Amino acid sequence: METRSDAPAGSDAWRAQPDAKAIGITRRIRRGTAPDPAVLVAEHVSKSFAGVTAVRDVDFDLRRGEVHALMGENGAGKSTLMKILAGVHTSYEGVIRVEGRLESFGGVRDAEAAGVAIIHQELNLVPELSVADNIFLGREPLIAGAFIDGRRMVRAAERLLRRLGASIDPRCRIAELRIGEQQLVEIAKALSLDTRILIMDEPTSALSSSECETLFKIVRQLAADGVAIVYTSHRIEEVLDLADRVTVLRDGRRVLTAPIGDLSRGAIISAMVGRDMAAHHRGTAAQDGAVVLSVRNLTLDTLTSRGWRRALHGVTFQLRQGEILGIGGLLGSGRSEILESIFGVARGWRGGEIAVEGRVVDIQSSADAYRLGVALVTEDRKERGLHLGESICDNVALPSVGAMSRFGLRAFARESALADGVVRRLSVRCAGIDQRVATLSGGNQQKIVIGKWLATEPRILLLDEPTRGIDVGAKQEIYQLIFELAEQGLGIVVVSSEMPELLLLSDRVLVMCEGHQTGLISRETATQEAVMRLAAPGMASASWDVLS
Amino acid sequence: MKVLRALSRTKLYWGLLLICLIGALASPHSSSGNNIFLSYGNLTDVLRQVSITGLVATGMTMVILLGGIDLSVGSVMGFSTIICAMLLTKSGWTAASIMGVPAAVAVSFMVVAFLARFVFSGLASGHDETAGLRREIALGRWRGIWIPSLLGLAAAVAVAWFTTNQVPTKFGVLGVLLVAPCVALVLGAINGVLIVAGRLQPFIATLAMMVGALGIGRLTAGQDNAVVAVYTGTNATETFEVLRSMLWGVVPMPSVFFLAAIILFGAILRFTAFGRYAYAIGGNIEAAKLSGIKVVQVQLTAYLLSGLLAGIAGVLFVAQYRQGKPDAGAGLELDAIAAVVIGGTSLMGGRGSLAGTLVGVLIFGLLSDILQLQNIDSNVQLVMKGLIIVCTVLVQEQNLGQLVARWRFVRRTKTSAEAGTAEPPRPPSAVRAQFAREHLDEAS
Numbered sequence: 001m002e003t004r005s006d007a008p009a010g011s012d013a014w015r016a017q018p019d020a021k022a023i024g025i026t027r028r029i030r031r032g033t034a035p036d037p038a039v040l041v042a043e044h045v046s047k048s049f050a051g052v053t054a055v056r057d058v059d060f061d062l063r064r065g066e067v068h069a070l071m072g073e074n075g076a077g078k079s080t081l082m083k084i085l086a087g088v089h090t091s092y093e094g095v096i097r098v099e100g101r102l103e104s105f106g107g108v109r110d111a112e113a114a115g116v117a118i119i120h121q122e123l124n125l126v127p128e129l130s131v132a133d134n135i136f137l138g139r140e141p142l143i144a145g146a147f148i149d150g151r152r153m154v155r156a157a158e159r160l161l162r163r164l165g166a167s168i169d170p171r172c173r174i175a176e177l178r179i180g181e182q183q184l185v186e187i188a189k190a191l192s193l194d195t196r197i198l199i200m201d202e203p204t205s206a207l208s209s210s211e212c213e214t215l216f217k218i219v220r221q222l223a224a225d226g227v228a229i230v231y232t233s234h235r236i237e238e239v240l241d242l243a244d245r246v247t248v249l250r251d252g253r254r255v256l257t258a259p260i261g262d263l264s265r266g267a268i269i270s271a272m273v274g275r276d277m278a279a280h281h282r283g284t285a286a287q288d289g290a291v292v293l294s295v296r297n298l299t300l301d302t303l304t305s306r307g308w309r310r311a312l313h314g315v316t317f318q319l320r321q322g323e324i325l326g327i328g329g330l331l332g333s334g335r336s337e338i339l340e341s342i343f344g345v346a347r348g349w350r351g352g353e354i355a356v357e358g359r360v361v362d363i364q365s366s367a368d369a370y371r372l373g374v375a376l377v378t379e380d381r382k383e384r385g386l387h388l389g390e391s392i393c394d395n396v397a398l399p400s401v402g403a404m405s406r407f408g409l410r411a412f413a414r415e416s417a418l419a420d421g422v423v424r425r426l427s428v429r430c431a432g433i434d435q436r437v438a439t440l441s442g443g444n445q446q447k448i449v450i451g452k453w454l455a456t457e458p459r460i461l462l463l464d465e466p467t468r469g470i471d472v473g474a475k476q477e478i479y480q481l482i483f484e485l486a487e488q489g490l491g492i493v494v495v496s497s498e499m500p501e502l503l504l505l506s507d508r509v510l511v512m513c514e515g516h517q518t519g520l521i522s523r524e525t526a527t528q529e530a531v532m533r534l535a536a537p538g539m540a541s542a543s544w545d546v547l548s
Numbered sequence: 549m550k551v552l553r554a555l556s557r558t559k560l561y562w563g564l565l566l567i568c569l570i571g572a573l574a575s576p577h578s579s580s581g582n583n584i585f586l587s588y589g590n591l592t593d594v595l596r597q598v599s600i601t602g603l604v605a606t607g608m609t610m611v612i613l614l615g616g617i618d619l620s621v622g623s624v625m626g627f628s629t630i631i632c633a634m635l636l637t638k639s640g641w642t643a644a645s646i647m648g649v650p651a652a653v654a655v656s657f658m659v660v661a662f663l664a665r666f667v668f669s670g671l672a673s674g675h676d677e678t679a680g681l682r683r684e685i686a687l688g689r690w691r692g693i694w695i696p697s698l699l700g701l702a703a704a705v706a707v708a709w710f711t712t713n714q715v716p717t718k719f720g721v722l723g724v725l726l727v728a729p730c731v732a733l734v735l736g737a738i739n740g741v742l743i744v745a746g747r748l749q750p751f752i753a754t755l756a757m758m759v760g761a762l763g764i765g766r767l768t769a770g771q772d773n774a775v776v777a778v779y780t781g782t783n784a785t786e787t788f789e790v791l792r793s794m795l796w797g798v799v800p801m802p803s804v805f806f807l808a809a810i811i812l813f814g815a816i817l818r819f820t821a822f823g824r825y826a827y828a829i830g831g832n833i834e835a836a837k838l839s840g841i842k843v844v845q846v847q848l849t850a851y852l853l854s855g856l857l858a859g860i861a862g863v864l865f866v867a868q869y870r871q872g873k874p875d876a877g878a879g880l881e882l883d884a885i886a887a888v889v890i891g892g893t894s895l896m897g898g899r900g901s902l903a904g905t906l907v908g909v910l911i912f913g914l915l916s917d918i919l920q921l922q923n924i925d926s927n928v929q930l931v932m933k934g935l936i937i938v939c940t941v942l943v944q945e946q947n948l949g950q951l952v953a954r955w956r957f958v959r960r961t962k963t964s965a966e967a968g969t970a971e972p973p974r975p976p977s978a979v980r981a982q983f984a985r986e987h988l989d990e991a992s
Contacts, residue, residue: 370840405821407670
């Protein structure tokens with residue numbers, strides 16, 4: 001306790017809040033005794049997988065109380081380096097010291113004991129357990145040494161979540177939460193550990209803007225409290241805003257480490273990609289194309305553990321040939337549900353009318369959608385978009401296998417020709433079409449998901465977060481691809497949480513808020529402020545981040 | 549490394565070879581000095597003995613590939629033996645023929661109608677590779693509905709005529725080969741409908757069928773000891789003997805069915821869209837659903853085929869053991885699952901092959917043959933079986949490279965510890981435990 005008495009006033013003010021301790025920070029360090037000593041040093045770290053070098057001779061140091069951003073394109077080695085630091089990968093070359101002590105972690109538990117915790121980008125929760133159960137998994141409070149004290153656990157979890165500004169019921173099952181909410185639980189779980197070095201692998205990739213802002217506040221508080229934070233994100237604005245120092249990796253090597261003040265957005269990007277990169281805007285879109293998709297008064301009722309809930313309250317829009325319609329809104333506002341309803345895979349009862357090319361249709365399954373030329377690229381590409389263990393060829397050809405086979409016999413030559421075509425058209429970087437998709441980088445995986453649907457020659461393409469968790473270079477390629485497809489006359493609907501992306505891509509923006517369609521605005525009037533206002537009517541003062 | 553990987557990929561076949569080698573070396577010799585294990589008669593006997601399990605395991609492989617399981621195959625086979633034995637030995641409208649004839653008629657209608665429609669859509673899809681993939685194939689009312697229905701109807705009438713004609717006398721070999729599998733197929737279809745439409749877990753739905761089919765079998769047999777004996781030539785037709793003879797004096801008849809099933813379904817899994825879908829659904833059902841695959845149809849078909857194969861196995865059982873009894877297949881489902889798993893098919897689905905299942909079945913068969921030749925207690929055989937399952941799956945799940953790598957890693961960490969890179973003690977985990985207590989207390 002005496003260590004706390006001489007803490008700086010600024011963080012004391014925060015600590016004085018009643019639930020400050022609930023997020024689990026104990027102060028151990030007297031700030032100012034030594035100027036930013038390195039709490040973690042990695043020297044000459046290398047790691048290779050089956051002959052492919054992921055990290056090559058990287059030096060890395062982390063100082064007390066700093067937010068150190070780790071940047072690089074997908075495949076640059078960020079995740080590998082983080083996993084080495086957090087004890088996930090136990091065999092590597094090089095030396096890691098934590099607070100001067102030589103460490104070789106035998107696993108994540110060892111790392112946690114040494115005060116190093118990691119929040120993975122891929123969620124690491126048990127879907128059938130409650131939020132509170134997940135947060136305290138393996139560390140449950142016990143009564144009489146044997147029985148789990150559920151009430152205490154729920155209350156503690158409630159505090160942790162409130163601290164994150166999340167309105168999640170700790171008794172809720174994880175499976176009932178959307179990805180963004182699950183991510184918040186994951187963060188709460190990591191915060192509940194007594195952590196001095198916190199490693200965050202793209203914590204914001206699935207968060208809405210207000211959730212991000214809350215997270216940044218917490219990250220800053222943690223840093224002010226002496227916790228050292230390693231942070232990756234593909235959103236450069238976020239890093240410029242949050243980080244103290246930046247390390248950029250490219251092809252497994254360290255390219256740059258510098259204080260954030262010395263760097264500009266452009267400098268970081270060119271260090272990451274090794275070349276200059278500029279966002280290409282699209283010319284004005286033709287507004288006189290034929291209507292390919294018309295949705296009238298679409299409703300969706302879903303069954304949750306607390307009864308029926310209306311997820312969509314009457315959505316109405318028309319999509320023309322060659323048009324890109326953006327759907328904006330906060331996470332959980334019903335954006336994905338619109339796409340899933342159109343594609344026939346939404347869970348629950350659907351109402352309203354959907355017409356494809358003027359014909360009213362009843363799409364009951366993805367097979368119906370396929371026949372009508374509607375394609376959906378889902379948000380969660382690993383769980384719902386790809387067969388990770390199978391080859392590029394098998395993945396690309398999957399929706400078309402039936403159409404390409406005759407008398408049920410597969411046409412293997414056509415399948416590989418199809419995959420070849422997709423790989424070439426989308427310039428997927430791979431060793432060949434027999435490579436397993438699990439070994440591709442995120443951006444290339446995303447291209448495969450898009451490609452497998454492009455191969456079916458759709459007329460309407462529904463994209464749910466098409467650039468989630470992929471790097472800057474691949475993002476630009478995906479944007480370019482979306483523009484090209486629109487030029488070719490596809491009707492495209494894009495859901496995106498990233499405002500600049502939404503505004504860059506969309507010809508019109510449909511804004512959702514809590515299941516209601518709050519606006520459908522044209523490109524000319526669609527500014528970040530306008531979209532924000534529509535997306536969060538009840539939160540006029542809420543801080544939507546402005547990412548540009 | 550390359551050699552190791554090649555070894556690792558084919559390790560199952562090496563295992564089979566090893567068992568054969570052991571068998572040959574340990575085998576007793578006949579009076580004339582011949583190796584009994586390697587004799588043609590012994591090897592064909594092994595093939596004959598594994599055929600029933602093998603047929604069931606073939607269906608099981610498809611179900612497991614889809615990420616499901618079929619526990620009912622043993623009972624369904626038992627039920628099929630009862631149907632078969634009663635049709636062979638009892639004339640007139642018995643419980644077996646009352647159930648069997650309508651089932652055969654209905655199944656033949658469905659199958660022929662489906663096949664006709666399948667052929668028409670195959671013809672219509674043409675071979676124009678430049679045409680769009682999504683081009684709709686409109687078969688029209690005639691080719692889509694009426695002609696298949698009429699053909700189905702014709703088949704149904706033919707089957708009805710054929711079977712009802714046999715009812716007053718007793719059924720012949722073709723009759724039982726048609727009817728008993730059809731009844732089993734209906735049971736498999738019920739499994740499939742429960743799983744697909746009722747959204748029951750496959751384990752539960754087929755468990756219910758496993759219990760239920762046993763009861764139906766006993767009720768159908770309607771005897772106290774519920775064993776229907778079949779004596780070809782006296783109370784049943786002599787032609788039924790065909791099913792236990794050797795085909796052209798070369799291969800035992802049951803094995804012909806087994807090997808044909810392996811080849812047919814192996815080809816289906818490898819070369820057809822259906823097979824591709826099976827792997828895709830087992831690998832990631834969510835992604836498969838979102839890829840426009842009719843998951844429901846594929847699942848239903850797999851359970852239905854599993855029932856069908858169990859039904860055929862039932863007929864072969866009657867031929868082999870000259871009796872039908874409701875519990876003929878007790879424990880068979882587990883033998884089949886074991887063979888499938890030994891063959892490298894993942895119980896999670898999406899990975900595996902019928903070639904593996906063939907090897908798995910043969911490993912079991914050869915093992916019990918070797919032990920029998922050594923006159924080893926059959927209870928010891930059970931223990932050996934258990935050991936074999938554990939060992940093969942251990943080797944299957946981790947490829948050899950990984951096993952070797954682990955050894956290397958252990959050695960390395962040991963030597964580094966011996967070298968004495970002195971590590972200062974880490975903060976005890978008690979610190980963390982205490983922290984958790986503190987913070988929970990404050991929260992409450």
